[in-house]
Amino acid sequence: MPLTVPDAASHPAERARAYADLADLLLLRHRATGFSFLPRQPVHSLLSGRHASRLRGRGxxxxxxxxxxxxxxxxxxxxxxxxxxxxxxxxxxxxERDRPVVLLIDQRPPMFFGSRRATKSVAAAEAAALAAWRVTALGDRVGAVVLSSSGIAEIRPGSRERAVRRILDATIRANHLLPAPDGGADTLGHLNEGLRRAARMAPHDGLVCLISDGAGADGETAERVTTLTAHTDVVAVFVYDPLEESLPDLGRVVVADGERRIEVETGSRGLRERFAQAFAERRSRLEAFSRKRAIPVLPVRTDRDVAEQIRETLGRRRDGGRRSASGTGGPMR
Incomplete structure (x- = not known):
C-alpha cells in the first residue's frame, strides 16, 4: 500500500513535499547541465568502463x-x-545529430511515498524534467510515456521547449491525481503497458529512460525490457525513499494513504528487519537483472537534491563541472 508519513520528520519544513510544481520543473532547465547519457563519461562514471559500449550514443x-x-x-x-x-x-x-529519447515517468500510487524533502513521485518528476531539458539542450528530440492512476499518457518525441512543456504538463496532471481513491492496486500492470508503448515509440538506436521505483515488476517486465535492449539503449533511474531502505525506530507512528490512516509499531526489531530485507531483495533483483543486460541504474533518493545526485552518479565533480572526474577532460556535455 502506498504510504506517506506525515509525522516522520522532526520539523514541518523537513516533511516530504507531496506534489510537484510546474514552475519548479520549468526552472530545472537552468540546472540541467554537467551530465549526459552519452557513453563518453569521466573514468569513475556509472556509464564508463565495460558498460560504455552498451550505450550507443549518437551514431x-x-x-x-x-x-x-x-x-x-x-x-x-x-x-x-x-x-x-x-x-x-x-x-x-x-x-548523427538526432537521437530520440523516450522517458517512462512513473506517477502511479506506489510512488506517492515520502518521508523527507519529497515523495518518490515528485523526485521522479524532477528527474524527468532534468533529463528532458538536457536532451533538448543537446539538440535531440524527447518524448514520454507517463504512468498515472487514471491511465497512460503518450507524448511523441519533439524538440525544443515546446516538447519539454508537453511532457511536464502531462507529468503534473498525473502527479496531482495522487493518491488514487482505491489505493491504485489496478495500476501495477501499467508498467508493462508503458514499456510496450515506449518500445513502439523509441526508434532503433534511441534511448529509453525508465524513471520508477519498479513496483509491480514481474516476468513480463523483464521480457519487455530485454526486448527493448535489442534495438535501443535503456537507462533506469531507480527512485526510492530512505525509509524503504532502513526503517528507523520511531516508536508508534501514524502512516497515511490519502484519507486512510493506520498505526505502525516501528519499535519492533523484527518488523524493521523484514522491511529492510524486502527492500534489499528488490534492489538486488533489479541490479542483477540490469547487469546481465548492461543497463546502467541511477539510484535517486527522495531526501536529496535530484540534480546533484544525477551529476554525481554520471561522474561530474563538485567543482562547477569545469573538468572531468579524471582531472584531464574538458566540460561534459
Missing part, C-alpha cells in the same frame, strides 16, 4: 576520405586507403 556516418594533415587523430588513418593512394589518408565521419 557516426562516413563522409569522406581525405589526406592526413598535422594535428589529425592518427587513429582515424585508413591504412588500406593509405597503401592504395601512397599517402597518409584518414576516414572522416560526421555525428
Amino acid at each position: 557516426l556516418s562516413f563522409e569522406e576520405l581525405r589526406g592526413y594533415v598535422q594535428g589529425d587523430d592518427t587513429r582515424a588513418i585508413d591504412w588500406r586507403a593509405t597503401a592504395r593512394l601512397a599517402k597518409p589518408t584518414i576516414r572522416v565521419y560526421t555525428e
